[in-house]
Structures are given as C-alpha cells and as structure tokens.
Amino acid sequence: MNYFCESLWAIFIKDIVTEFRSKQVLPTMIVLGMLIVWVMRIVSESASAGNAVMGAAALWISLLFSGLLTQERSFAVEEHADCMSGLLLAPVEPETIYIAKLLVNIIMLCVFEIVVVPVVFLAFAVSVDGRWVEFITVLLLGNIGISSVGTLFSAVVGLARTRGSLLSIIVLVILMPMMIPATFALLQLFNAIPTEISGIGTLAFVGSFDAAMGYMVAFDAVFVVACWLLFGFIIKE
Amino acid sequence: MRRILVFSAFALLLLSTWMALTLGQIAPVKRNILYAHVPSSVCALLCFVVLLIASICYLRTGKEVWDCVGAASAEVGAVFATILNVTGMIFSRAEWNTWWTPSPRLITAAILWFLYVVYLIIRTSISQSQRRKARVCAVFGIIAFLDVPMVIISARFMPDIHRPDFSFNSPWQSAALMLSMLATVILAAALIWLKTDILKNKTRLEEETIF
Numbered sequence: 001m002n003y004f005c006e007s008l009w010a011i012f013i014k015d016i017v018t019e020f021r022s023k024q025v026l027p028t029m030i031v032l033g034m035l036i037v038w039v040m041r042i043v044s045e046s047a048s049a050g051n052a053v054m055g056a057a058a059l060w061i062s063l064l065f066s067g068l069l070t071q072e073r074s075f076a077v078e079e080h081a082d083c084m085s086g087l088l089l090a091p092v093e094p095e096t097i098y099i100a101k102l103l104v105n106i107i108m109l110c111v112f113e114i115v116v117v118p119v120v121f122l123a124f125a126v127s128v129d130g131r132w133v134e135f136i137t138v139l140l141l142g143n144i145g146i147s148s149v150g151t152l153f154s155a156v157v158g159l160a161r162t163r164g165s166l167l168s169i170i171v172l173v174i175l176m177p178m179m180i181p182a183t184f185a186l187l188q189l190f191n192a193i194p195t196e197i198s199g200i201g202t203l204a205f206v207g208s209f210d211a212a213m214g215y216m217v218a219f220d221a222v223f224v225v226a227c228w229l230l231f232g233f234i235i236k237e
Numbered sequence: 238m239r240r241i242l243v244f245s246a247f248a249l250l251l252l253s254t255w256m257a258l259t260l261g262q263i264a265p266v267k268r269n270i271l272y273a274h275v276p277s278s279v280c281a282l283l284c285f286v287v288l289l290i291a292s293i294c295y296l297r298t299g300k301e302v303w304d305c306v307g308a309a310s311a312e313v314g315a316v317f318a319t320i321l322n323v324t325g326m327i328f329s330r331a332e333w334n335t336w337w338t339p340s341p342r343l344i345t346a347a348i349l350w351f352l353y354v355v356y357l358i359i360r361t362s363i364s365q366s367q368r369r370k371a372r373v374c375a376v377f378g379i380i381a382f383l384d385v386p387m388v389i390i391s392a393r394f395m396p397d398i399h400r401p402d403f404s405f406n407s408p409w410q411s412a413a414l415m416l417s418m419l420a421t422v423i424l425a426a427a428l429i430w431l432k433t434d435i436l437k438n439k440t441r442l443e444e445e446t447i448f
Binding site: 149152153156159160161162166169170173174176177180205222223226227230233234236237 | 296340341344345348351352355358359362363364365366369370372373375376377379380381383384
C-alpha cells in the first residue's frame with residue numbers, strides 16, 4: 001500500500017510539474033472553455049428559455065470539450081522520446097499509472113473550473129443561493145466521471161490515424177447517460193426547475209436532486225472501477 | 238446448417254407478417270409497426286450481450302475468433318438498432334405527431350445506436366496493430382455495455398410515452414409478435430455467424446498475403 005502511494009505520487013507529481021512548467025494545455029483549455037461559454041451566450045441571446053438552462057448547458061459542454069484536451073494530453077506526453085516504454089518498464093502496476101493520470105486530469109479540470117465557472121456565472125447571471133457545497137460536489141462528481149473514460153482511452157489515441165477525434169467520440173458517447181442527472185442537478189441548483197418533478201420526460205426520469213447525486217455517484221464508481229480494471233489490457237503492447 | 242437457419246428465419250418472418258396483417262392485426266393499422274419495432278429492440282439488446290461476452294472472452298483467451306464474433310455482433314446490432322430507431326420514429330410521428338422527444342427510452346435507444354456506431358468507427362480507425370485494435374475494441378465493448386442497463390431500466394420501469402401496460406386483445410396478436418421475435422433472433426444469430434466467418438477468412442487472407 002505504501003509502495004502504491006509512493007509510485008502514485010511520483011507519477012502524479014511528475015505530470016503536474018511538467019504541465020505547470022510547460023503550460024502546454026491549461027491555457028488552451030481555459031480559453032476554449034471561455035469561448036464555448038461566450039458562444040453559448042451569444043447564440044442564446046434571443047432564446048425564450050431561461051438563462052439558467054443555457055448556463056447549465058454551457059458549463060457541461062465546456063467541461064466535456066475542454067476535458068478532452070487534458071485527457072488527450074495525458075498519454076501524448078509519454079510518446080515523446082518513448083517515455084511510455086519507460087513508464088511501462090518501471091516497477092509499478094499499470095493500474096497505478098491509470099489512477100495517477102486520472103488524478104492529474106481531475107486536478108486539471110478543477111483548475112479549469114476555478115476560472116470558467118465564474119465566467120458562466122457572469123455570462124448567464126445565474127446563482128446557486130448559497131448552496132456552494134452541493135454545487136462543488138456536483139462539479140467534482142462530473143470531473144471524476146468525465147475524466148474516468150477519457151483517461152482510459154487516451155492511452156490508445158496514438159494508435160489511431162484520427163487521434164483526438166476518436167477520443168472525443170468515445171468519451172462523448174459513453175458520457176451521454178451521465179449528462180442527464182448532471183444537467184438535472186445543475187438546473188436544480190440554479191433554481192431553473194422545481195424540486196420534485198414527476199410525469200414524462202428526462203427530468204422526471206431523474207426525479208429529485210438527491211436521486212441525481214445518487215446516479216452520478218453510481219456512474220462515477222462503476223466507470224472508475226471498470227476503467228481501472230481494464231487499463232492493463234489497453235496499455236499492453 | 239446456416240442456410241437452414243436463414244431460410245427458417247425468412248419463413249418465420251413471412252408467416253409472422255402474414256399473421257400480423259390478417260388474424261393478428263392491431264386496430265389502427267399504423268400500430269402494426271410494433272411487429273418490427275419490438276423484435277428489433279430485443280435483437281439490438283441481445284447483440285450487445287453477445288458483444289459483451291465476446292469482449293470478455295477475447296480479453297481472457299486472446300483468441301482471434303472472439304474478436305470476430307464481437308465485430309460481427311456489433312455490426313448486426315447496429316443494423317437492428319437502426320431499424321429500432323427508424324421504426325420508432327415513424328410510429329412516433331404517426332401516433333404522437335413528433336419525430337423525436339427527449340423521453341428516457343428514446344434517449345437510451347439513441348445512445349444504444351451511437352455505442353454501436355462508435356464501436357465500428359474504432360475498428361476502422363485503428364490500423365497499426367491487429368492485436369491492440371482487438372483489445373481496444375473489447376475494452377470499449379465492456380465499458381459501453383455498462384451504459385446498457387440504463388436502456389433496460391428505462392424500458393421497463395421509467396415513466397415514458399411508451400405504455401408498459403400495453404396488452405393484446407387476441408392470442409393471435411401475441412402469437413404474431415412471438416413469431417416475429419423468434420424469426421428476428423434466428424436471423425440475427427445467422428447474420429452474426431455469417432459475418433464472423435467472413436471476418437475470420439479476411440484476417441486469414443491478410444496474414445497469408447503478408448507472409
């Protein structure tokens with residue numbers, strides 16, 4: 001266990017330090033996220049729907065697409081000078097590499113959110129009425145879910161001729177079900193929909209805020225565990 | 238053997254179509270699309286189960302045949318998922334006057350279709366190493382299957398524009414549905430078998446031309 005933590009920390013801190021020294025992807029991510037938010041604001045200029053609805057949509061879309069940038073990077077950096085072989089030859093389990101890369105991607109998304117979430121609040125004039133703890137929890141659960149699948153498949157992006165676009169379709173299609181409770185939770189926090197919803201449709205499908213959180217926790221747990229177990233197969237030559 | 242399967246599937250399909258058009262017709266004629274819609278949904282889900290099993294077997298044994306089975310079931314599943322979505326849309330337009338609405342089951346059926354299509358895209362876009370491609374596809378097959386329980390749950394338990402309490406008036410109607418279900422499942426099995434053989438021969442041919 002101690003060894004696991006040490007090797008995890010070593011890979012984690014290596015990635016974080018290289019990223020913060022080279023500033024390869026974080027500025028691009030943040031600018032892309034802000035651009036998505038502003039484009040959404042401009043196209044929803046005359047929308048009859050409330051701004052909170054578009055705000056929630058803008059937040060998740062910018063998270064999904066900017067998240068792809070950092071996930072694509074997580075194993076692309078290892079291609080240079082054949083670092084991947086070094087990483088695989090190092091006496092660590094492949095699962096440790098996965099968890100370390102996952103943590104890096106989650107941290108990157110958190111840093112991204114520190115900048116982009118205020119932009120969403122400004123652009124769409126939304127507020128969470130002091131429910132900051134819930135709001136941060138929803139964002140964190142979203143970060144974990146978005147990063148889990150992307151980190152797993154980023155290891156094979158180098159194999160594909162189409163590179164990043166392959167990762168984007170994989171991540172988006174797998175994450176589609178999670179976006180239902182994630183959107184519901186944000187809409188609740190932005191006071192755009194009533195607390196309990198019944199009847200027909202996607203929002204009634206989720207039901208209440210607690211159920212939405214439950215779905216997200218279940219989704220994160222299932223996908224992190226599954227990706228963690230399958231990572232060894234993906235990375236083997 | 239396979240020929241018998243295909244012929245019996247077509248004979249059963251003809252029989253069930255005849256039955257659906259005569260003895261087992263449902264009151265407004267447009268609702269008879271159910272006889273194509275329900276079996277294709279069942280087949281689309283069954284193909285995913287086959288894909289999951291083939292993926293797990295490939296990762297455990299590394300035998301190429303399981304990769305071929307997975308690819309074949311994904312292709313057949315994509316066909317049935319397309320039929321499922323198209324017939325659903327046609328019916329929805331006729332019955333509720335809208336092509337598509339964001340209700341749980343419609344969303345999950347769309348997700349099912351996208352999962353198959355993405356699986357097929359992954360297969361075509363990785364060309365460097367046959368073995369790694371097969372492994373990546375198998376891993377995607379397993380991860381994608383984790384989305385499938387949502388499809389089943391939404392089809393059975395969620396409030397939706399579909400009515401789960403829908404029941405038939407006559408035994409002929411349920412007989413026609415059962416027949417078409419059986420025919421479609423046999424057809425799907427025969428198609429998977431055929432496609433697996435084609436893929437197996439293709440890889441063997443490629444290996445022989447290389448060496």
